[in-house]
Amino acid sequence: MNCEQLQEILPHVIDEGGNAEAESHLTSCAACGELAHDLKHIATQAGLLLPMHDPGPRVWSNIQQSLVSEGLIRGGRTPGSAGVTAFPQRLSPPPRAWTPLGSFIAAAAVLVLAVALFRYTPSAAGTQAANQSSSGDQQLISRISKSDPAVGRAYEESLKQVNSYIADAEKAAKDNSSDAFASEQLVDAYQQKAMLYEMAAARSTE
Amino acid sequence: MTKLNSTAVIGALVAMSAGMAVAGNVKQSRLNLNPGAVLTIVDGGGSVSLHAGAEQQVVINATTYSDKVEVDARATADRTRGEVITHVLSQQRPSADDARVDYDIAVPSGISVIVNTSTAPITVEGVSGDITVSSDTGQIVARHASKSHLHVRSINSSVEIADVNGTHVEVTTAGGPVRLTRVSGPSVEVSTTTGKITYIGDCAGGGKYKLSTHNAPIDVFLPETASVDMEARSSEGSVDSDFPFTKKDHVSYPPTGANQGRAFSGTSNSGLSSVDLRSYSGRIRVKKQ
Secondary structure (H helix, E strand, C coil): CCHHHHHHCHHHHHHHCCCHHHHHHHHHCHHHHHHHHHHHHHHHHHHHHCCCCCCCHHHHHHHHHHHHHCCCCCCCCCHHHHCCCCCCCCCCCCCCCCCHHHHHHHHHHHHHHHHHHHCCCCCHHHHHHHHHHHHHHHHHHHHHHHHCHHHHHHHHHHHHHHHHHHHHHHHHHHHCCCCHHHHHHHHHHHHHHHHHHHHHHHHHCC | CHHHHHHHHHHHHHHHHHHHHHCCEEEEEEECCCCCCEEEEEECCEEEEEEECCCCCEEEEEEECCCCEEEEEEECCCCCEEEEEEEECCCCCCCHHHHCEEEEEEECCCCEEEEEECCCCEEEECCCCEEEEEECCCCEEEEEEECCEEEEEECCCCEEEEEEECCEEEEEECCCCEEEEEECCCEEEEEECCCCEEEECCCCCCCEEEEEECCCCEEEEECCCCCEEEEEEECCCCEEECCCCEECCCCCCCCCHHHCCCEEEEEECCCCEEEEEEECCCCEEEEEC
């Protein structure tokens, strides 16, 4: 199994564990091993931060449609089962439903994570999703600023800095495609952005 | 004399009214949770202080400053989950001051805690277990924990962690500075974009330590007894060390040519713990304590 074949089934590997062939590749290939580790880490952390707010089927459906329309996944695979987003199951009825903003931000966070995933094989779809997340930034800032302008400014500044980090890391990864360090920095940068979106999503449900 | 008395009376009234304004209404609640249960605390402004409880119950002292908000503290019937949430009463539009609630919460051992605030600072003192704290802009302080999992996230608030050992520590902040003092464990990871990272300690325990930034400096202060296998690299920043490392023969990023001054690797003592310092353009410095 090569890197490309592994990345085809990576969501499944992260969610349910891979077969012997996949595990063997993850052990022997440092880049894929690191990528799988980082994505598992993101999924786990997303779950820890959103323990009581599980989006309904309609939200998952919208997220799926967004991912399909961006060409990030093929139709028929549900993001919830793909493991890219690991929102845990509720233990009891939720205290409140997701707000529209929460749903939007959750979808945007999924896109950010998906971009991080697909950055390893740069594609037009990935670039398109990255551009879309910029408009997502504006919407996120606008909504948070309405409830608390000072916190909105904090998010705005942080998103600006994180986007700069992503741009630098992308350039480094492009200029040094064989350098694992550059690829890891890109994952770190996307993790930072995913963290901002996850925190905004948690906030929007309060 | 009369004028003096009037001034004194007015002053006293002002002081009293100020005192009344800041004096809050304290209400105590108790939750019965089973070991292994998850307690979630959500607060906007005010403060959240967690400490170890002597009792088997979660004891919540909530101080409110207006009648426009109330505190909901409840547990599920099976005692596996509890939550403490600041709740704005319907038809009310409290100011930031009116909406703040100060929480002082005693947590029994064996309870996992999740705290989520906007501007409220969070202090975790002596609580062990699975602790997840998250704040947009409120300062986060965690002290005196062992054999725990500590997850911290912030947008731009400062994070201070001290005297924590045997603990999985993970800190992610976009802009806030992070300071770790005597922190060790199987894994200690800190990631920031613009927040400076300072580590003071011995990286003990044979764990994996990873500190990374985009453009902020990383300072590590190690005692001579530290047993570490260290790699440090900054793509565009400088890397320097005055620590007496033994240079490694085989490195993934040789500190020569264009990389001169941007990377180094070395071991000290038996190189028990792995320490990975990385930045895109921030300065990395390792110093002997």
